[in-house]
Amino acid sequence: MDYQQLVNNIKLWGSELGFQKTAIADIRLDQHEHYLQKWLDQGFHGEMEYMARHGTKRSRPHELQPDTIRVISARMDYLAADTELLQILEDPDKAYISRYALGRDYHKLMRKRLTRLGKRIEEEIGPYGYRAFVDSAPVLEKALAEKAGLGWIGKHTLLLDRSAGSWFFLGEIYTDLPLPVDQPVTQHCGSCSACIDVCPTQAIVAPYQLDARKCISYLTIELHGPIPEAYRKPMGNRVFGCDDCQLVCPWNRFAQFTAEDDFNPRHRLQNSDLVELFCWDEQTYLARTEGSPIRRIGYERWLRNLAIGLGNAPTSEAVLKALRTRTNYPSALVQEHVQWALQQHRAH
Numbered sequence: 001m002d003y004q005q006l007v008n009n010i011k012l013w014g015s016e017l018g019f020q021k022t023a024i025a026d027i028r029l030d031q032h033e034h035y036l037q038k039w040l041d042q043g044f045h046g047e048m049e050y051m052a053r054h055g056t057k058r059s060r061p062h063e064l065q066p067d068t069i070r071v072i073s074a075r076m077d078y079l080a081a082d083t084e085l086l087q088i089l090e091d092p093d094k095a096y097i098s099r100y101a102l103g104r105d106y107h108k109l110m111r112k113r114l115t116r117l118g119k120r121i122e123e124e125i126g127p128y129g130y131r132a133f134v135d136s137a138p139v140l141e142k143a144l145a146e147k148a149g150l151g152w153i154g155k156h157t158l159l160l161d162r163s164a165g166s167w168f169f170l171g172e173i174y175t176d177l178p179l180p181v182d183q184p185v186t187q188h189c190g191s192c193s194a195c196i197d198v199c200p201t202q203a204i205v206a207p208y209q210l211d212a213r214k215c216i217s218y219l220t221i222e223l224h225g226p227i228p229e230a231y232r233k234p235m236g237n238r239v240f241g242c243d244d245c246q247l248v249c250p251w252n253r254f255a256q257f258t259a260e261d262d263f264n265p266r267h268r269l270q271n272s273d274l275v276e277l278f279c280w281d282e283q284t285y286l287a288r289t290e291g292s293p294i295r296r297i298g299y300e301r302w303l304r305n306l307a308i309g310l311g312n313a314p315t316s317e318a319v320l321k322a323l324r325t326r327t328n329y330p331s332a333l334v335q336e337h338v339q340w341a342l343q344q345h346r347a348h
């Protein structure tokens with residue numbers, strides 16, 4: 001079989017299926033395995049127990065999916081046009097929701113497309129071994145994408161590309177086909193440290209090393225209990241995820257807008273007042289976050305995060321009134337965050 005021709009076809013089919021770039025990596029991740037272990041040893045994963053659970057499966061693709069010898073790595077851009085997010089971030093009455101979460105959840109959409117790509121290959125060559133993933137199993141997605149040449153891992157630990165920045169998702173197909181591999185690209189962070197300097201909670205503790213326990217993305221999405229007080233003020237109005245390290249990255253000047261309608265903002269989430277979102281009842285929350293990544297945290301943590309945003313907002317009748325409607329909300333977690341927020345306004 002002409003595997004080089006097959007790879008050329010895979011890239012073509014990948015782009016027809018909406019991927020901006022598709023490339024091939026082998027499965028040796030020795031150095032990344034070492035970094036992953038160090039990260040876990042330092043406890044940087046916090047409560048994300050799933051990061052520690054799978055032994056070496058995450059860094060050894062063939063232990064997750066036997067017979068895997070290559071990985072087809074794919075990138076899909078998610079940056080929506082016409083979102084004035086910097087303006088929202090700077091307006092303390094507004095709720096900042098990270099860019100990846102404004103539209104539909106990416107997992108299902110991308111996995112379906114990758115599975116179609118897998119099937120397209122099958123139509124061409126007959127039965128072969130493959131399995132598609134999008135953050136759906138222990139996979140070191142960024143390391144594999146870096147190997148495949150989809151970009152380099154930046155100091156903020158995200159994958160970025162010279163002509164596309166970092167506003168994209170990653171997914172992959174593990175396969176037993178002996179495809180010719182692509183070459184990694186060179187690193188282009190240079191002496192820039194903008195992401196490290198801008199991080200509101202100093203979560204990037206050294207270049208390429210993120211203490212997730214301090215990252216606002218972790219605090220607002222992964223952490224189940226109370227958000228430690230030390231991080232509440234620095235969170236500002238970031239109520240779901242955080243983009244600061246990407247917003248400041250000079251390579252994101254070159255980012256392209258997404259072609260996927262599904263990633264466009266829904267329900268005006270790109271421009272909503274904190275008060276308005278905090279006043280949604282649970283039914284409204286469930287209805288408006290259907291199919292969105294925001295659904296994952298549930299209503300209680302949604303209120304927890306918004307209470308912090310309201311604690312950091314300028315004091316006004318509307319803010320105080322909204323907070324007071326929740327002082328007896330039947331959740332100790334919400335009540336405590338509401339009390340903290342009211343305290344911020346009393347302190348003024």
Ligand code: B12
Nearest residue numbers: 032035036039098141143157158159169170208217241242
């Ligand atoms: C756990 C996780 C998180 C955690 C921890 C992040 C992290 N850096 O690990 C939290 C909740 C904080 C998080 C946040 C976000 N995430 Co996330 N997350 C993941 C997940 C599930 C695993 C990442 C992982 O393997 N971590 C393990 C640690 C060890 O990896 P690492 O910190 O990147 O370290 C690597 C390198 O930096 C290097 N390294 C480490 N130390 C050193 C030291 C030196 C000296 C050197 C040279 C290198 C080096 O090796 C390590 C291993 O490869 C992936 C999906 C997946 N299955 O891969 C998505 C993923 C990384 N997340 C993604 C996104 C979009 C985000 C957010 C932007 C969402 C948001 N807006 O809020 C933020 C960005 C925060 C940030 N600066 O990283 C995308 C990133 C796409 C891209 N362009 O890179 C992914 C790939 C999901 C996807 N399928 O698209 N995430």
Ligand code: SF4
Nearest residue numbers: 199215216242244245
């Ligand atoms: S996402 Fe925000 S909190 Fe997390 S590392 Fe980047 S700037 Fe820091």
